[in-house]
Amino acid sequence: MTVTADQNDAPRPTTHVHLRLLATSDLHMHLLPYDYHADAPSDAVGLSRVASLIAEARAEVPGALLLDNGDFLQGTPLGDHAAAQAASAGGHPMIGAMNALGYDAVTLGNHEFDFGLEVLEAALADARFPVVSANALRRRGAAPLEDVGLVLPRVILKRRLSDGAGHLHDIRIGVLGVLPPQVVHWDRERLEGRIEVRCMIDAARAHVAALCDEGADVVILLAHCGPSDRPVQAGMENALVPLAGIEGVDALVAGHVHRLIPGPHFTGLPGLDAEAGRVQGKPVVMPGIAGSHLGVLDLWLAPDAEGWRPAAAHTALRPIARRGAHGPEPLVEDAPEVVAEVAKAHAATLASMRRPIGRSEIALHSFTSFAAPCPVIHAINAAQRWYVTQALGPVAEPVLAAAAPFKTGGPSGAEAFTNIAAGTLSYRDLSALYPFPNTLRAIRVTGAELRDWLERAAAAFNRIVPGAANQALLNPAFPGYDFDVIAGIEWQLDLSCPALWSHDGLPLGPGPGRVRGLRHGGEAVEDDDRFIVATNSYRIGGTGLYAPLAEAEVVLSEQIQNREVLARYLAQKASFDGPVAECWRFAPMDGATVHFDSGRGVLHHLPGIRAEGGEAMEPAGLTTDGFQRLRLTI
Template sequence: MTIAGTRSGTHAAGAGLAAAGVRLRILATSDLHAHLLPFNYFSDRPEQDVGLSNLAALIQRARAGCPNTLLFDNGDTLQGAPLADAALSDLMPRGDTHPMITLMNALGYDAATLGNHDFDFGLGALQQALAGARYPVVLGNVDWMATDPGPVRPGLILDRVVVDEDGAPHRLRVGVTGAVPPQVMRWARAHLQGRIDVGHILPAMSQQAAALREAGADIVVVLAHSGLGHDTDASEGENVGRLLARIDGVDAVIAGHTHRTFPSAEEPPTPLGGTPMVQPGCWGSHLGQIDLDLAAPPIGSGRPWRVRGSEAVVTAATDIRDEDRERLWDSLQRMPGLQRDILRSHRATRRYSARALGRTAVPFETYFSLIAPCAATQVIADAQRAAAVPLIRDRPDLAGLPLISAATPFKSGGRGGPLEYTDVPAGPLLLRHAADLYGYSNGLILLRASGALLRDWLERSASAFNRVVPGAGCAPQPLLDRAFASYNFDRLDGLRYDIDLSQPARTDAEGTLCHPGPGRIRNLRLSDGRPVEDTASFLVVTSTYRAAGGGHFPAAQACETIHESTDPVRDALVAHIMASPCDLDPVIEPSFRFTPLGGATVVVHTGPSAAAHPDRVHALGMTADGTDEDGFARYLMRI
């Protein structure tokens, strides 16, 4: 286990702690996405700022600083990296505990909840994984109907003995419940429909908090696999953290799902209804911590515990000191079985990821995938189209409809950071390369869409860009909105369209409608030049996530479902690679371009390794312009 790093700042919120009373420390992880070790299986090399094992040193340090400490996980734990796929493969012995849960057991988690991606492999795989957990799992907004919930319960009370600052013991009953976005019923419909039902988060958490209080809980903690959202969000929303913080009877909220950190430099501490909240990033990038200063009631008084103050911080995984490493190493030396199990999982994942699929004659990189169509998105589009053709062959009512393939560059910087890009070199294609190109377990789906819905679909993707003032006389303007997640930039292969950046985007980065005007999409037509009429019908092959409106695509959700499969899109990509009789060299369709803006100069921020692809830089007419303070490479381009 390799642990390294440099000092990183933390951010605090709330009032300072009082000098007396009981300090309860709540530690939290979220959105680990099967990142067990500081290792990138896509590139097959170490990556020091991720991994639950890195956080182990910070967890030990935090526990050493407070005798009353609880550790929780906030979901999206079992999916998202090659380790998750390898855990279900033939390389892992049947009956073995899931590698993530093995380490979580060793770290002594007190409880956990589930995220939407924990359902991606189906309820059977989820129950099998949870069977190995030695900690309880809570989920308070799910009706399991006739399905066995296994170890999952709506909420629970942790009965603990805590000590105050004078060393006197007290009994503290901590209520814990959890929630998952109700949209998971759409995103994982093929797995969940008719087996469970997921209700809205806010009413469920209000009910669970009241029930836990009634059952004797002194304080209540909500593990919400939900982002902070906005104060004005609808109660049925996907990200309702700020509203959760206002529920009576809730003393602390752990947020997640959106992979952000809170508090952060970009989103400084703000009042959250008096309830402390923390969101600890993703992939093991940060450890969340909430310290509650509690006033214990006099013994026998019958009075409740009282929260007198709080402090919330997030600490980066790289914030590990030499003494943290030494303490963790001493602990591991006493657990040779744990070391053996983790090393075996690591080796099995590397073997799994190294399975050969085929070869490519060109690199598959995503450094400029939001600027122009590329080979990386083209191979995904081609694979999806190949998988859809047999579904249409025996449907004469569909045979004459144009087939559109919605392809996405899942890793293309933005809020993912300057290293979050796919870069597969020409040569052998391995399973880890396919997982790098398509990292999610979304099923493949075939939709029927109108031309009007396709236009609205593209308008949402066009929110990836800032507005650009036309004309050559302006100073260079930033092109990409870094708050936009690149996995929401769909290129509709089979269409041709222009994007007019002089106009405001209809939605912001999160999908909220801001400008309901004409939008940015111009000259929408088929690849043969025929215009796309609003009332015409088209077929679209995409992912079940997008078809359910995932990423805030209401146009995709409004389409008619023709065929839905639980088979992942990535399986179609693997099949496409393996079926190629020669090295892959996809013909890149010129789906989109920017409307000329009189020579306006824009700044394109991308990964520093884009410099290794000079032919691509030259073809796009770009000029290198150094590196910014966040580590992104700057390129200048005229539109």
């Protein structure tokens, strides 16, 4: 069902010109309706499906602009394959598909940099459309307009559009883009000393003014960020609200956080009316993730003494699928030009990822990562601890490992869970276990820092009333990929106490915290104890929930991806073995019942989860958006 929001449904004066903007964001290399991690078709994703919606929307309103808001080059094994083949004569499949669809402009997201500058520049070399970013820089100048950009900072696109009376007018549309400056920390080893990134707000303010001075009638900001309730500050990651407040910005495309606008997310956030598709009163769309939706933003422009100004706006999201009784049901067919463009790379990716790499004696799934011992985290941590122990040799401190589940449903949908059967493993399975090209790090921390690490992860949960029934377990704002579990220690979480930290790392006030009985080897962990923890480059990047980890001493920093660590572990050990370590559990809550949403495949695993010592857990029906709800007694 199309989600729409309209500021003014009244008939338009004949002097008005209709400008339509079509937007994608966070495609993450989902070019086809295919789930590479499951090695099966998926009707929930795919630019080839969005392309059919693009064709329909273009047919309705002549002269529409097609824009992308970033994070298009990374996210699937197809993206990994394309990065490995970056210098090949065939070109990058995503850029080829964008060329075929006639994109008018795109901006960069933070994940464009995950494979390094050489891969990014090789991919963009074949683009037949402008790539803009106002704050990704080769060299910072004294002021934003003096910066040397990595790509174009801004562009003016031209359209000849008719008004209601049939008269043609030349319209100049300014387009610029910005991305989170934290990318230089997240990808430090690839980018340090090679690029700089300016504050999004400062860069946008300067380049919006420049576009207006250059004669743009309308200014569109491709903001690769979401909204936030944090105070406005320089360098903030999710700056959508202050960006919309910049004078001269007429409409925005948002992304990065993988939610939907217009839609029910972000209710009550100051400056944002997400249901109405308005931020600071200006129209905005955020079209989800992986090609789930096409954003459609219509502007009606009225003439004035200086040119044109937006007089009314309409925002909408058009989905590629609807929820059915047995999963997503397609609403559109594939666009053949995208399928043809991707066919060769798709076939090569499937052949590569189906190669065997080892075995797992246990099923590797993330269905109950927030409520019971998680096999995915168990496997990742086993490999990380093994590798760091081998690399460092004898050390005085115990070696631990931290990992989070990457696929836990949430805004990505009811199919977004890891589910790998016991038996032979392929390279596809390693990609499903660890979908990001992070690199391994090991840091030295104290017992106090270890406790703080766990307290921050405990922000995943709502406060629970002991003995009360039917309470929501999970904080919906908390990203699943931030729920770190640290192997090699044991602890309990007392959810009767409030969290010490918000989902994005803001302090919530003093209190006893939630971590109880933190022990190593049966002994209580003291504040001045010291440990070495295997983790990844993204986690110690210096921003977000785990910002303090950037200050820790790095004792191992190798240019080896965490996924390759899994491969080497299997080459040495041959298999992932059980039982799954029960590192943590909830402190007793007088029989309180809570619920959380999982994938439907969880029902196959529930008996085994109970046998491993998890709390009493039972199915509680399907939600309207296709999740399997589970009820847990604590």
